[in-house]
Amino acid sequence: MRPTVHDIAAAAGVSLATVDRVLNGRPGVRRQTVEKVEGAVLRLGYVRDVTAANLARRRVYPLIFVVPGGPNSFMRNLETEIRAAAERSSAERTAITIETVPAFDPGALARVLEAIDPASVAGVGLVATDTAEVREAVARLTDAGVHVATLVSDLPGSSRTHFCGIDNLAAGRTAAGLIGRFCHRRHGKVLMVAGSMKLSDHMDRAAGFTELLRAEFPDLEILDPVEANDDAERVKQVVMDALEADPEIVAVYNLGAGNRGLIKALSAHRQRALSVVAHEVTAHSRQALADGLFDAVINQDCGHEVRSAIRVLKARADGLDPLSAQERIRIDIFLKDNLP
Structure with a gap:
């Protein structure tokens, strides 16, 4: 059975409130007490559930999605799925912003990425154009600690975190x-x-x-x-x-x-x-x-790609690895006889 915060409190001889302060790095705890709690954590092999901790704190994840504008039906469907996710923000603890850029304009895409304040976001999702200026803009974000997920079209050789799309x-x-x-x-x-x-x-x-x-x-x-x-x-x-x-x-x-x-x-x-x-x-x-x-x-299921990007960016913001099987986007083949 996995050790809990109750086990840590008992082993260290402190209250649950004190354990919570130490685990979350909050002030007001004496150095000697911090060492007792940290020692109990090591002895018991306690592994913190970051997701549960963030849920308890009601952490909100600010996310920005950058998609091509224009009449492309698939991209408009993708944007619709992002807007649907934004409407679920209260349940998913996200704050989603959508930016559109002219299609096939890597300069415009790079400028939008460069204008993002790394301190204001937990992650960025984008449909990538594979050029040096876009890779450099992504590198600036990742160097500042912002995780970047590409959707539909990848950015190979870049510092992006994850690709949410088909093979x-x-x-x-x-x-x-x-x-x-x-x-x-x-x-x-x-x-x-x-x-x-x-x-x-x-x-x-x-x-x-x-x-x-x-x-x-x-x-x-x-x-x-x-x-x-x-x-x-x-x-x-x-x-x-x-x-x-x-x-x-x-x-x-x-x-x-x-x-x-x-x-x-x-x-x-x-x-x-x-x-x-x-x-x-x-x-x-x-x-x-x-x-x-x-x-x-x-x-390809653009709804799955959007949901995958959100899960990946939230997990990475918490320092966790996404579940690779869950994030694999399937290739579907439709004939006139099996249309959904």
Whole structure:
């Protein structure tokens, strides 16, 4: 049975109030008494439950989330989940602030991070753009003792604390496996559409996709990724241009956002037998699956990612390690037949 504060008080011959003062580093206790309590703690092997102690003190964790603005449906869903968490603040003992920055603007993201007062926050969550200036801004926060969690898109090689997102290499490999099977060993080319190759999730998806498709489906030729900044009109145009210019394209993999534009382009080419895989279940991708324009959608649970970031940042603020199994974000595959 684990020793309790009652056991410490009895072993040291002091009151529970005195034990509480010593464990929490509060003044008003003689040095000799402090040594008695600390000695009892060592002899009994007492391990303090930091979470319970903070609960008893009603500690509040100020958290800041920084997300891209704009029309990206998935990012707006992510922001909705953060706002829902903010509404649970009284129960979860958090004080959540949301900052939005222009999408694909690492300078704006870095400036928001640099403006954060480390003394005012317990942790920061952000959707990262993988550039040197963002890594430097994150390092400034972590050097000041602020834990940083990345969501959706990671910042590899940085001092961030934790990544709350799917394994994007595996997601890309999953997309390749699906397209390879959907194409039934057809010869042809695969068009890959990315938002930005400065995002680690897009880079990893492209790398995983390319690796597996080349290894297991050599009859399919992969075209170089076309960057469209997750803009629906831009996605529509690059896909339209590619399909009109190259009749050998038999599949499309949209590894970023902008699915509304992809849907418009595919609708204009319904006569083409195309295998299509995209990311994230939204109202638009759900309808595209139902209409047969998309064959599969790979999804990540943005609500789980937000809850994970909050748990991780609170645990790290308490000096604790998060439970890795609890924080693992699952890759979901949806066809029109299994949509939730």
